[in-house]
Structure formats: C-alpha cells, structure tokens
Amino acid sequence: MLRTLLFAGFAAIFLLLLLPTTCKAKLNLHRCHSSCGNIPDISYPFRLKDDRRRCGDRKYELACENNRTILQLYSGRYYVEEINYNRETIRVVDTGLKKDDCSSLPLHSLTDANFSYGDPYRLSYKTSDVNFVDCEAPINSSLYIDMAPCSRNSSSNSSLSSMQTYSYVVVRHMALSDLEDSCSVGLVVGFSTTGQEIDNSLPDIHNRLLYGTDLKWFNCFGFLCTSCDTLYFPHSVLAVAAKIFFGVPCVLIFLIYKWKRRSLSMYCAIEEFIQTHNNLKPIRYSYSNIKKMTKGFTEKLGEGGYGSVYKGKLKSGHLVAVKMLANSKANGQDFINEVATIGRIHHFNVVQLIGFCVEGSKQALVYDFMPNGSLDKYIFPEKEEYISLSFEKMYQISLGVAHGIEYLHLGCDMQILHFDIKPHNILLDKNFTPKVSDFGLAKSYPADHSIVSLTGARGTRGYMAPELFYKNIGGVSYKADVFSFGMLLMEMAGRRRNLNVFAEHSSQIYFPSWAYDQFNEGKDIEIGDATEEEQKLAKKMVLIALWCIQFKPSERPSMHKVIEMLEGKVDQLQMPPKPFLTPQEV
Structure with missing residues (x-):
C-alpha cells in the first residue's frame, strides 16, 4: 500500500510540474468574449450556448433569449x-x-x-x-x-x-x-x-x-485551479524545488488520509456526509444534550427494528421525540436519507426534523413531538386508551396524508419518493393533523425523472408496489408511493388490515378483492353502525384506494389526481378495473 501511495504521490508532483505549460495553453484556448443584453462581457469561465466549442466552461453555460x-x-x-x-x-x-x-x-x-x-x-x-x-x-x-x-x-x-x-x-x-x-x-x-x-x-x-x-x-479546488487565472508557477529551479519540497509530503498526507477514510466504518461515512452538507438546517446536538433532553432516556414512546423512540424536552420547553438508531443500514444510509431529505423541507403534513446527533456509534434524530402517536393505533386499536376516530376525521387524515405525499413528489426542487407509506409512518399531532414520517428508505431524484433506478426492492410487505418485484409491468416511479397510499387508504376505510387470515368468511380474507366484488355486484360495504354519510365517505375512500392499487403503474392516478378525487363527490367516481393482485401474491 505504501508503495502505491508513493507512486501516486510522485505522479501527482509530475502533473504539478507540467501544470504551468498546460495552464497557459488552456488559458489561450478558453479566453473568448461574448455579450447579451445588459451583460456586455461574457468570458471565462462563462460561455453562451452558441459560442465555439472551446470557449468557457460548460458547467457555466448561459443562454441569450430575447436579449436577456x-x-x-x-x-x-x-x-x-x-x-x-x-x-x-x-x-x-x-x-x-x-x-x-x-x-x-x-x-x-x-x-x-x-x-x-x-x-x-x-x-x-x-x-x-x-x-x-x-x-x-x-x-x-x-x-x-x-x-x-x-x-x-x-x-x-x-x-x-x-x-x-x-x-x-x-x-x-x-x-x-x-x-x-x-x-x-x-x-x-x-x-x-x-x-x-x-x-x-x-x-x-x-x-x-x-x-x-x-x-x-x-x-479552484485544492491545489488545482480550473480557470488557470490564479495559478502560475514561474519556470525556475527554485520554484520546482519548492514544489517538490512542499508538494510531496502534502500529497502523501492527503492520499494516506483519503485511504484511511475509505477504510473507516459507516460512522465516518455519516460524518463525511454532514461535513460536505454543512448547509443543513437541522441542529446538530451532542450526545450529552440528547441525554439531558430525554432525562437519561426515561420515557420510551416506542420501539422497532430501527431502535427506540424517547420523549424529550428542549430548553425552550418544546416537546420532542428522539429516535435512537440501533441497527443502521450499510454505511448509515437510513440516517443519511432521513437528514438529507426531511432535513431540507418543511410542510404542514410532513414531520419536522429539528436536529440530529452523531458521535461514533451513537446516532439520534430529534423530531417535533406528536402527542397522538401513529395512525396504526387508531386503525387497529389494541388498547382502550386509543379513541375511535370518526369517518369524517379519518377522511380528513387521508386528505392530509395525500397533500404531504404530493408535496414530496411535486413541491420540492427534487422529487422525493418515500417508499414506505404505511399507518405506522403517519404521525398525528395534538389536533390529529397527519404528518408523513420515517424517510429512512426515501430516495431523491431530479424532478424530470419519470422512471428511477433502484438496486433492490424497498418498503414494507403489504404496502409495496408490484413493480418493485415484477420488472416487466413498468418502471419504478412515484406511482410506487401511490400504490402504498392506496393500501393505507383501504385500511383506513375498512378499519381493518387488508390481509386478515382470521376473517369470518374466506371471501373477506383479502379486503380489497372483497370490497371490489361488493361494489361490482351493486352492494355497499356495511361497516358497523356508520351513518349514511359515513357510508358514502367509506365508499369514496375505498373506490379511490382501488384506483391507487392497480397492478400496472400507468393505470394509477397521480397524487394530485387523488386529491381531486378525495375532494370531489362519490357519484363522480368511476368504477376502477379489478386489481390483479390476489391474496397469495400479496
């Protein structure tokens, strides 16, 4: 390894010695002058689209339209x-x-x-x-x-x-x-x-x-300067000697440093991400701050495969939820995803990331506290302490979730695909306003990317879109989140899990298929002691859910269209085709 580093170091010094000549040549090639409107001098590093190929730097290309x-x-x-x-x-x-x-x-x-x-x-x-x-x-x-x-x-x-x-x-x-x-x-x-x-x-x-x-x-980046305006070495023995004397140790130290960083664990990958994204809005807390705000992790709010969540309080008195990550994925990618996506956005229906902590193996995410917990506790209540929400409230929650997902898809400079929409990841504030949370599996893509690439399936069984498994039905896109929202909406309307092997009748094991058959036969879904208006709300939610969980991505609506359907009248909704998935495939 040392031999490789020495070879690389001397190669770098050789390039530095050649740099004055190449820089001068580059300077002559790139010094072009253009003008457009109120900008009389457009020169290196800038260029206009119609300039000669060797003018300027393409990273700094400008356009001239209508003399602007x-x-x-x-x-x-x-x-x-x-x-x-x-x-x-x-x-x-x-x-x-x-x-x-x-x-x-x-x-x-x-x-x-x-x-x-x-x-x-x-x-x-x-x-x-x-x-x-x-x-x-x-x-x-x-x-x-x-x-x-x-x-x-x-x-x-x-x-x-x-x-x-x-x-x-x-x-x-x-x-x-x-x-x-x-x-x-x-x-x-x-x-x-x-x-x-x-x-x-x-x-x-x-x-x-x-x-x-x-x-x-x-x-300029590091030793090298792309424009060559500010870097010039006089051709003298003294200058060459100075380069070798100062350059070789610096280059060797730099290469050894890079090699060591590459061999470090996921903790350094996270630290490097934070250093290179020093414009992050969330606050960085020390681990001692985290322990103080949670009073030594005394009040646990929940636990999952990711770790545990504790209740905390900031110095200002603001209540927070602190998620301690116990089983971070390779290279800390779930932590990085969370901070890189949710840490840069703010929306009424997206949970707010206040801060984070990284100290060695200690990783924590600090969120705004949601006193009413997650939505799954109200769809599938296991304790008497969770009140039964009305159909009107469930409908309002579904509309808020749809707005949050639409914002992720369309409201940011980059489209954010969540890939894990499910009841457990919908949090409710004191007014039962829903907040989309848990961006550990999220991915960001340019807004003009209709199809995205993934190295493997991601999400939770029962809510994952079929194109994540069946590559021949269409590429992966924002429609994967639409499918997950449809499965969530179906459970909210039916007040039960979509797949229930303990159902009273075998036809009701897979709720979406049973609901479709009911509507197709001209029957309504009888849900408890719901009123006529509540039955209409439930029917609307189920019909929209059936559209969202269509097998082919191209047949599903966008989240913008889903919001239009939710805000419209049930009589205006058409009957969707029957979803292709069977309970066995789910």
Whole structure:
C-alpha cells in the first residue's frame, strides 16, 4: 500500500510540474468574449450556448433569449443582472418576478439547501432569507408581513392550496421555533444585502428580490485551479524545488488520509456526509444534550427494528421525540436519507426534523413531538386508551396524508419518493393533523425523472408496489408511493388490515378483492353502525384506494389526481378495473 501511495504521490508532483505549460495553453484556448443584453462581457469561465466549442466552461453555460441573459440552475431559470469577475459573483433574479408588480413571486426556492459539495456555484455569504409562509389562521406578529396588499396570483406557490390560507413574508433566517403553529414555509429565497436596512414593506422586499441574489462561482479546488487565472508557477529551479519540497509530503498526507477514510466504518461515512452538507438546517446536538433532553432516556414512546423512540424536552420547553438508531443500514444510509431529505423541507403534513446527533456509534434524530402517536393505533386499536376516530376525521387524515405525499413528489426542487407509506409512518399531532414520517428508505431524484433506478426492492410487505418485484409491468416511479397510499387508504376505510387470515368468511380474507366484488355486484360495504354519510365517505375512500392499487403503474392516478378525487363527490367516481393482485401474491 505504501508503495502505491508513493507512486501516486510522485505522479501527482509530475502533473504539478507540467501544470504551468498546460495552464497557459488552456488559458489561450478558453479566453473568448461574448455579450447579451445588459451583460456586455461574457468570458471565462462563462460561455453562451452558441459560442465555439472551446470557449468557457460548460458547467457555466448561459443562454441569450430575447436579449436577456439566462442562467439555468437546477430546475429554475434566472435572469443574469451582473457578472463581477473581480469578486467572482454572478447576480441573478428569478424569472417569476416582475417589475412594478409586487404580486409576482419567485418560482423556485434559492437557499444554501439548493447547493451541495462540488457544485459550480455557492450562495454568497452576504445574503438574507425571504420566507414565503402560508398559515391556516391570521398571525399577529411583527415578524410576519401580511401579503394581502399584494394578492398571491398563483395557487401553485401555496403548499396548502386546497385550504383557506393567509400569506405572509418573513425576512430572516427562520428556525423551527420562529414558525407559528399551523404555518408552513412554501418558498425561501436568499437576496443580496446592500448595506441598507429593510423597512419591512412589501414594495421594498419586492425591490430587493428584483435586485437579485449573488452566487459565487469557484474556479479552484485544492491545489488545482480550473480557470488557470490564479495559478502560475514561474519556470525556475527554485520554484520546482519548492514544489517538490512542499508538494510531496502534502500529497502523501492527503492520499494516506483519503485511504484511511475509505477504510473507516459507516460512522465516518455519516460524518463525511454532514461535513460536505454543512448547509443543513437541522441542529446538530451532542450526545450529552440528547441525554439531558430525554432525562437519561426515561420515557420510551416506542420501539422497532430501527431502535427506540424517547420523549424529550428542549430548553425552550418544546416537546420532542428522539429516535435512537440501533441497527443502521450499510454505511448509515437510513440516517443519511432521513437528514438529507426531511432535513431540507418543511410542510404542514410532513414531520419536522429539528436536529440530529452523531458521535461514533451513537446516532439520534430529534423530531417535533406528536402527542397522538401513529395512525396504526387508531386503525387497529389494541388498547382502550386509543379513541375511535370518526369517518369524517379519518377522511380528513387521508386528505392530509395525500397533500404531504404530493408535496414530496411535486413541491420540492427534487422529487422525493418515500417508499414506505404505511399507518405506522403517519404521525398525528395534538389536533390529529397527519404528518408523513420515517424517510429512512426515501430516495431523491431530479424532478424530470419519470422512471428511477433502484438496486433492490424497498418498503414494507403489504404496502409495496408490484413493480418493485415484477420488472416487466413498468418502471419504478412515484406511482410506487401511490400504490402504498392506496393500501393505507383501504385500511383506513375498512378499519381493518387488508390481509386478515382470521376473517369470518374466506371471501373477506383479502379486503380489497372483497370490497371490489361488493361494489361490482351493486352492494355497499356495511361497516358497523356508520351513518349514511359515513357510508358514502367509506365508499369514496375505498373506490379511490382501488384506483391507487392497480397492478400496472400507468393505470394509477397521480397524487394530485387523488386529491381531486378525495375532494370531489362519490357519484363522480368511476368504477376502477379489478386489481390483479390476489391474496397469495400479496
């Protein structure tokens, strides 16, 4: 191994010696100048799409449309207002913003969470956050600036678009404690500070957003500089000797360090993830903090294959649930999935991750406390302490869960597929508002990926979509979550498990097949002492569930369509085809 490291070290030094020549050549090849609209000089590292092949760097490609310079950044489009080559910043404005129209809003969030290690851009440190907040009730706080004077003209920007909401703007970096109850953040946009105080008026905030956001680009990584502007070695014996003297030890130390890190266990994989994603919003707690907030892990809330959950309290008095991970998957992937997905989003129907802890083998996730526990305890009650929820309440819970899943699929810059929707992973707050939780199996994909790749099936038996097993019926997509939601919805409507080998009649062992046969024969499902209205709600939920659990992914509706069906009338629903799955296949 040492011989390999030495060989690699001398190879790296050889490349460093050659770098001045190659850098000069590269500099001559890439120095092209273009212009578009208000940007008179577009040069290295930037290039326009129509520039010659050797001009600029393709990572920094711009477009010129209608005499405006456009930057395509991930899923968003931005007008380029200025390029400052001295400060290495590019100032951009969301194309959704219109001058002299304070009702126009950004189309995409633009915060530290958009960027990760190795990206060509970073958000400039001289920025402040503008949070667009939706609330179910009016908020009386000086922090919350009412947007009523500028009516929001796009319901797509509201995370609670199906409800009566009140819209506000908050100008500051928001922590969980700053967010009022019943509120959720729809968009967060960073704008460049100009040294002037904000007068907390909508026109002023809108003008600041129109001024734009400074992004900093990076040409240099480690020893090497991609632009070659800032790296030049004079051709002298002294310079070469200095490179060898300082370079060989540094390169060897670096290679040994990388080799050791590669051989470490999952704890270092997690630590590396946290270091390279230093813009994570959740708070990092020490293990001693975790022990204090749980009073030495005295009150256990539950236990599962992942570990145990304990009740805790922050210094502010805020109640939390602390999940201690006992059997983390290879390389700590479940921990990383949880922090990387739920740690960057906030939605009314998604559980809030407040913080985390990593100290060696100790891994903990700190969530907002849900006093009413998980939904499975109310669908399949085993203790008398769990009250029976009305069909109206079950319906409202199902609608909230659908909104949460739709947000994961459509409301983020990346589509998030949960892959483990089930009653146990739906938590209920003090008002029985549902929160989708447990993102240990979740995967993030670009929004334009209709089909995603998986190395193996993931999920819980009874809720997993058939395409995770049968590859010939269609690719894996967000429709896998739709299937899981359908199985969940079926259990909520029937107040029983979908597969019950102890059913009174053999035809009722698999509830979806029995329910379909009942409807197909023109019969209703008799559920306890339910009223006529409750029977209609149950029928609507079962019919929608039957659509969601269709065998072929292409025949299932999207979550947006599911919400439309849930909010519509039962008489408007068509009878779906019979699901292909049999109890034996389940």
